[in-house]
Amino acid sequence: MQSRPSQPAPERRPEDGTLRPDPAERARTVATRAAATVCASGVEGSRLLAHTVTAAGQVLLVVPSAGELATAVREAPDQDLSALVLVSDHAPVPVRRPVRAQLWLSGWLTPVRPADERAAALAFAETRPDGALLDVGRTAQLLRLDLAEVVLGEGGASVDVGPADFLAARPDPLAGLEADHLRHLAHDHADVLDLLASRLPCGLVGVSDVVRPLGLDRYGFRLRIERPLGHTDVRVPFLRPLTCAAQLGAAVGQVLCAARRAQPA
Numbered sequence: 031m032q033s034r035p036s037q038p039a040p041e042r043r044p045e046d047g048t049l050r051p052d053p054a055e056r057a058r059t060v061a062t063r064a065a066a067t068v069c070a071s072g073v074e075g076s077r078l079l080a081h082t083v084t085a086a087g088q089v090l091l092v093v094p095s096a097g098e099l100a101t102a103v104r105e106a107p108d109q110d111l112s113a114l115v116l117v118s119d120h121a122p123v124p125v126r127r128p129v130r131a132q133l134w135l136s137g138w139l140t141p142v143r144p145a146d147e148r149a150a151a152l153a154f155a156e157t158r159p160d161g162a163l164l165d166v167g168r169t170a171q172l173l174r175l176d177l178a179e180v181v182l183g184e185g186g187a188s189v190d191v192g193p194a195d196f197l198a199a200r201p202d203p204l205a206g207l208e209a210d211h212l213r214h215l216a217h218d219h220a221d222v223l224d225l226l227a228s229r230l231p232c233g234l235v236g237v238s239d240v241v242r243p244l245g246l247d248r249y250g251f252r253l254r255i256e257r258p259l260g261h262t263d264v265r266v267p268f269l270r271p272l273t274c275a276a277q278l279g280a281a282v283g284q285v286l287c288a289a290r291r292a293q294p295a
Contacts, residue, residue, distance in 0.1 A: 087197035
């Protein structure tokens with residue numbers, strides 16, 4: 031079993047002190063993504079029905095009750111099975127290398143006790159109201175992952191995140207609306223994308239390059255510059271980090287106004 035994620039596309043690290051999410055915040059944000067698989071002893075690459083990290087810091091998985099993973103947990107000594115969950119963060123718009131980040135959560139899987147199942151399902155629904163929860167207790171089962179190691183792979187490198195730091199962090203407040211905003215930008219607002227690209231250092235975008243929206247978080251936009259050979263990921267920051275999604279419209283307006291003011295008359 032691999033101990034580190036494959037390396038997503040490299041991101042250019044600016045030298046201007048641009049703010050960005052710390053690894054724990056990014057890891058919690060990636061953990062909200064739906065694409066996840068789990069590997070354990072005798073179980074390779076099993077897809078999860080759903081997963082979440084609750085507000086109280088529990089990592090919960092929904093799996094088929096009759097599936098190989100639930101069976102392996104039931105048959106493990108003390109019903110305690112070493113496992114690795116891989117969550118992948120895919121760009122919501124077409125780009126050459128769509129995996130923006132990967133998160134590896136390793137630890138021990140145990141069943142959620144029947145007496146605790148209802149409370150656990152409600153806590154699960156608070157962070158991810160997934161339809162798979164309706165089958166818990168019938169054809170689906172809740173498992174808990176007790177974390178031992180958290181590894182975030184992003185920007186061509188991997189970093190260890192302390193499990194306590196991971197559980198104490200919170201996902202980016204824009205995580206739930208990022209995909210829709212980026213699709214809207216890519217499909218309907220080429221002019222806005224051009225304005226954002228104009229905020230990049232002079233000479234960074236060549237005549238043969240294509241700029242695509244890659245990410246959006248409380249610190250700003252991430253753009254991908256696709257070149258004939260390779261690509262570069264860069265940030266266009268907001269004036270200050272956001273604290274909630276309601277601040278997004280004003281923050282984007284400030285960036286675009288600054289871009290228009292900077293354009294030659």
